[in-house]
Amino acid sequence: MTAWLMLAKDGSKRIGEGYDDNPATHYSWDDTVPNHAAVKVGDVIALWDATELLGLSVIEDIGLGQAEKKTPYCLKCRKADVAERKKKLPRFVCWNSECKHESDEAGWKDKKVITYRSRHEAGWIPARGTLMAPELRALCVKPKSQNSLRELRWHDFQQALAHGSVPLPLRIIDTAHQTIQSGHGTATIRVRKGQPAFRKQLLDTFGEVCAFTGPAPIQALEAAHLYSYAANGKHHKGGGLLLRRDLHRLFDLGLIAVNSNTKTLHLADGLKAFPDYAKLHGASLAVSVTPDHIRWLNQHWAMHRAATDTDLLT
Template sequence: MAAWLMLAKDGSKRIGEGYDDSPATHYSWDDTVPNHATVQVGDVIALWDSTELVGLSVIEDIATGQAEKKTPYCLKCGKADVAERKKKMPRFVCWNGECKHESDTAGWKDKTVVTYRSRHEAGWIPARGTLMAPELRALCVKPKSQNSLRELRWDDFKQALTHGSVPLPLRVIDTAHDTIQGGHGTATIRVRKGQPAFRKQLLGTFGNMCAFTGLAPVQALEAAHLYSYAANGKHHKGGGLLLRRDLHRLFDLGLIAVNPQTKTLHLHDDLKPYPDYAKLHDAPLAVAVTADHIKWLAQHWTMHRSASSQPTIPQQSSTPAAALA
């Protein structure tokens, strides 16, 4: 699996440079960036802010276009090989091997560039606090590279995330990649913050009840999709429950799943040392669910639990899965 570390600087700086991106959903670059055309659909995209890892996902789509961009050029040799330095002075240096002119000023001209914009929200996993800048640089194929798009050693990167000081399960990444590469209809199950209307609908159905723990302040409840809403843009019947914010996140990562046969919670071993969570193991759902809920919960179970722990699931009527498009 190919993986890329991409620099997601402060939003205002990115917009000022002509880029339109939001780390959890899309990222932009152009053909002035090294490796610009090497990134492919199905690759892992890992975004960092020069200090720490922000999050990662799998690229579902790359839209290309054209735009006008102001680019600097060397006032001495006239070539567009000049780079702006962030700390060292003079401010600009020409990378033309025959020039190498340094100056506090540069020429600027409009240039037509090819633009690229990834779409990657279906598999997005927030990852702040897991890997810091020195670790990320060391995991690149070329650790000393200064490029904003750097190739990662995927196996080592995955090992560092899943077995680091703050382990991060990556089942969503693996499934999203397989789905995109295979082009089939296997669902990628994720929990997402629902839109206000969807949350309002769930509050009307269940009241202020967390599906896992029961009565909770309405401010602490999030609308959880039981499938990849980002992938298909639809609110499926029985496809949502209200979950307390922390439980929403743990369900997203597969650390909590629902046995679709017994309608009880199943906790990953990583949560069992924590008493407040451990007591939820084998606890029944706190709300009544429909056959449609069970269908989506069964897909989540299949994704996040090994074959040996999966119960026999009653056959459901054929309904299209939420497939990555």
């Protein structure tokens, strides 16, 4: 599996406008960026802000386009290797090793570029607090690289995430990769299209009730899809429950699952260290569910507890 560390930080991708990033859903770059064409559908995308890892996912789609952008160049050597300083003066410095010219001004020219935009919302796993900048740089194929797109040593990166101080469940990444590689479309975890209507339908069915904990303020309730992968992206019958926002995220990650035989909650051992969550382990669902719900809950269980009924996510 190929993995890329991509910088997602305002003003970090040299000078120029037109980048459109939302770490949890999409990331954009163009053909002025080294490695721009090496990134493929099915690759792992790991986004950081130059300080820490923000999260990771699998690229479901890469949209191509064309645009014009203003690019800077050095007024001395005329090459487009200019960086803008945020604090130190002079404002611009040439990165050309044979030039290194510093100036308060830079030249600008219009350039046609090919644009790339990844879509990767499906398997997104938030990861703040797991790996910091020095660790991430060390896990790159070229640790001293300054590029915005850097290839990671996937196996070492995976091990660092699985065995760090804040271990992450990576089964979602593996399943998303396998699904994409097999040629099946993914709509996974949170299908945004039609989400308001889906939530209203669940509120009409269950009322203002979190399926895991009971009555809750409507502002805290989200429409949670019980299935992780749906080829057509539709909101399936019996495929949703209302969950408190924090429980929704933990359910998506597989840290909470539902044993459909007993209709009780099963928590990853890591959650049991937190008293408010620990008391949910073994608790019964707070709502009545249909055979359709059970079918989707079984699929969620198979994805996150497939190998054994013991907790695999510790």
